[in-house]
Amino acid sequence: MDLVDLIVEKRFLGQEFLTWLWYKSEERGGTVFLPGTGDTQLVFEKHMLLEYGEGEAFEKIICQGLQAELNEARTGLRMGKKLEQARIHISQGEYEWHMTLKASMLEFRSVKPPKTMAGSEEGDTAEAVEGRLLDRIGMLETATRTIDELFRVFLEIRTSPAAWQEELARIRQWIHKPE
Amino acid sequence: MGLLSSSATFVRYAVEGELPPNFLDFAAERIAANAYRDIDDNYEERSVGWVSVLNMFDSSFEYASFAAGDHIVLTLRVDERTVSPKILKKFTMKEEARLLKERQIPKLSRTQKIEIKENVKLMLMKKAVPSPATYDLCWNLSEATLLFFSTSQKAQTELEDFFKKTFDLSLRLQIPYLTAEHLLKPEYHDALSRLTPDILI
Numbered sequence: 098m099d100l101v102d103l104i105v106e107k108r109f110l111g112q113e114f115l116t117w118l119w120y121k122s123e124e125r126g127g128t129v130f131l132p133g134t135g136d137t138q139l140v141f142e143k144h145m146l147l148e149y150g151e152g153e154a155f156e157k158i159i160c161q162g163l164q165a166e167l168n169e170a171r172t173g174l175r176m177g178k179k180l181e182q183a184r185i186h187i188s189q190g191e192y193e194w195h196m197t198l199k200a201s202m203l204e205f206r207s208v209k210p211p212k213t214m215a216g217s218e219e220g221d222t223a224e225a226v227e228g229r230l231l232d233r234i235g236m237l238e239t240a241t242r243t244i245d246e247l248f249r250v251f252l253e254i255r256t257s258p259a260a261w262q263e264e265l266a267r268i269r270q271w272i273h274k275p276e
Numbered sequence: 277m278g279l280l281s282s283s284a285t286f287v288r289y290a291v292e293g294e295l296p297p298n299f300l301d302f303a304a305e306r307i308a309a310n311a312y313r314d315i316d317d318n319y320e321e322r323s324v325g326w327v328s329v330l331n332m333f334d335s336s337f338e339y340a341s342f343a344a345g346d347h348i349v350l351t352l353r354v355d356e357r358t359v360s361p362k363i364l365k366k367f368t369m370k371e372e373a374r375l376l377k378e379r380q381i382p383k384l385s386r387t388q389k390i391e392i393k394e395n396v397k398l399m400l401m402k403k404a405v406p407s408p409a410t411y412d413l414c415w416n417l418s419e420a421t422l423l424f425f426s427t428s429q430k431a432q433t434e435l436e437d438f439f440k441k442t443f444d445l446s447l448r449l450q451i452p453y454l455t456a457e458h459l460l461k462p463e464y465h466d467a468l469s470r471l472t473p474d475i476l477i
Contacts, residue, residue, distance in 0.1 A: 103453050109473035111452035116476060177477050203452045204427050206285045207277075223340060226330065230344040233280060234414055237423065241288065248452070249459040256460065256467035261474075268476055 104202070111200035112148070112179040114251045117264075119180060120271045121247075131246050138188035139247075144197065146182035147173040157181070174272050182206075187243060194240045205244075210236035278412040278425045279329055279349065287432065289422040290458070291415065293445040299417070300343060303443070307342055310442040311335040312353045319402045320357075324438055327353045329412050348415040352435055355406035359397060367396045411435065422447065 098106070121129050122139045129139050145160045147170060158178065160170040174180075181201060187194045192211040199206060213232050254260045277285040296302045312325030312335040328334040328342070329351045342350050371392050372384060384392070412425040413435065424435055436447050448454065456468055 100449065100451070104451050107451070107453035107471075110456065110471065113474065113476070114452065175477060177475065179476070199427075201452070202287065202427075203450065203455055204285070204287050206427065208284045208286070209282065210284070226340045227344045230279075230329070230340075230349055231347070234344065234347055234349070234416075237279075237284060237286070237414075238416070241423075245455065245459055248455065252456050252460050252464070252468070255471065256464045265474065265476070272477055 108201045109179070111203050112181055113255070114248055115180040115183055115198060115200040116174070117251050117255075117268065118185075118247060119183065120268050123271065124267075129247065131243070132250070134189070134243070134246065137243065138186075140186045141167065142184050142186050144182070144184040145170045145180060147178035148181040149173075149176070149178040171272070187240070189239075189243070192236075192239075194236075194243075196240060198244070203244075203248075205241065208237065208240055210240065278351070278410070279414055279423075280412075284425060285427060286423045286425045287427060288450040288455070289424060289447040290450055290454070291420040291422055291445055292448055295417070295445075303342070303348060306442050307337075307350070310438070312355075315355055315357075315406050321401060322354070322356045323406070324352070324354050324434065326442070327351045327410070332408065332410050346416065346418050348417065350413050350415075352411045352413065352431075352438060353408060354410075354431075354434060355408045357401050357404040357406050359400040359404055364393070364397055364400060367400060368393045371396055421450075 118129075118139070119141050122141060127138055127140045128136050131137050143161060145167060147158050147160070149156045156178070158169065158173050160167055160173070162169075170180075179200075182197060182199045184195065184197045187196070194208065194210055196208040197206040198204070210233065213236070254264050277283060307326050310325055312327045313323050315323045325335060326342070327350075328337050328340055329349045330340045332351060332353055334340075335353075342348055372389065375384065375388075375392065376382075409431070411431050411434075413422055414425075415422045424432065426432065426435075432449065439445065439447050450458075453468075457465060460468060
C-alpha cells in the first residue's frame with residue numbers, strides 16, 4: 098500500500114490513540130504509567146478538536162477551555178466523534194512539556210520544551226553552541242520518545258483482541274460516565 | 277517554529293538506506309556541494325540549498341558545524357522569485373494595448389498573446405526580490421530518524437527530493453501506522469495490518 102492510501106485507510110489509528118490517551122490520563126487523575134519510566138503526569142488542557150465522518154458527512158468541533166470545562170468535547174465523544182487534535186501537558190520529574198498532538202498524522206505542534214540554561218550563561222564558543230543545540234534536541238526527542246512509549250502501550254492492547262475488548266469496555270464506561 | 281524557537285512544530289521521518297563509510301566526511305562533501313547559493317544579484321527564479329540552523333546567511337558553516345553529537349542539524353533554505361497573477365495580468369494587458377496601438381491592428385493572435393505574457397513575466401521576474409523560506413531539520417544518525425520542522429506538504433516534498441539529491445538516502449514520513457510498525461515487535465505486525473476502526477461508544 099502506498100503512503101497516500103495508508104494515510105487515508107489508517108487515519109483512525111492515531112485518533113483512537115489520542116482518544117485512548119485522554120481516557121488513560123483521566124483514569125488515574127492525570128497520571129499514566131510508562132514501562133521503564135514510571136509515573137508520568139499527563140493532562141489534557143485548553144484545546145481539543147474532534148472529528149466525525151467522511152466526505153459530505155464530515156463534521157468537526159473545536160473545544161476550548163480549562164481542563165474541567167471540556168464537557169463539550171466529552172459530549173462529542175458520546176456522539177461518536179474521535180479526537181483529532183489536543184493540547185497536552187506532560188511532566189517528568191522537574192521537566193515539563195506542552196504540546197499539541199495532531200492525531201491522524203502524528204504531528205507535533207507548538208511543542209514547548211522545558212527551559213534549561215539561558216544562552217548567555219554558556220557563551221558563544223563552538224562548544225557552547227553545540228551544547229545548546231544538543232540540549233534542545235534532547236528535550237524534543239524526550240517528548241517524542243514519551244509519546245512513542247505511550248503509543249506502544251496502546252498498540253499492544255489494540256492489537257490483542259481480548260485486551261482491547263476489556264479496555265474498550267472501560268473506555269465506554271468513561272465516555273458515558275455522568276458529569 | 278523551528279528547532280531553536282521557543283515553540284517547535286515538526287513531523288518525523290525515517291531515513292532509509294545504508295550510510296556510506298566515513299559518513300561525516302561524505303556528508304561534509306555533499307552538504308558543501310548542495311549548499312545554498314545566493315540569487316539576490318542575478319535573475320535566477322529559484323534557489324534551494326543547505327544553510328546553518330543558526331544563521332540563514334551562513335552556507336559554509338563557518339559559525340557552527342552541521343554536526344552536533346550524533347546528529348546532523350541543517351536548515352533547508354528555499355528562495356523564490358514570484359509574480360502575483362494580478363500583477364502579471366495588469367502588465368500583460370498594458371503591453372497588449374501598447375502593441376495594438378503601435379501596430380495599428382484590430383487584434384492579436386493567440387501565439388502573440390502567449391509570447392507577450394511570457395516576456396512580461398520574465399521582465400517582472402527580474403524585478404522581483406527573491407522571497408526566502410527556511411525549514412530546520414535534525415537527523416539522528418544512530419536511530420536513522422529525522423525531525424523536520426514544518427507541517428507544510430510543499431515543504432515536505434521539497435525536503436524529500438533535496439535530501440535524496442544530497443545524500444542519496446530516502447525519507448519516509450512517519451504517519452501513525454508506520455510508527456506503529458517500528459514500535460511493535462514483528463509478531464504484532466499481522467494483527468496491526470488487519471486493524472479496522474472501532475466504535476468507542
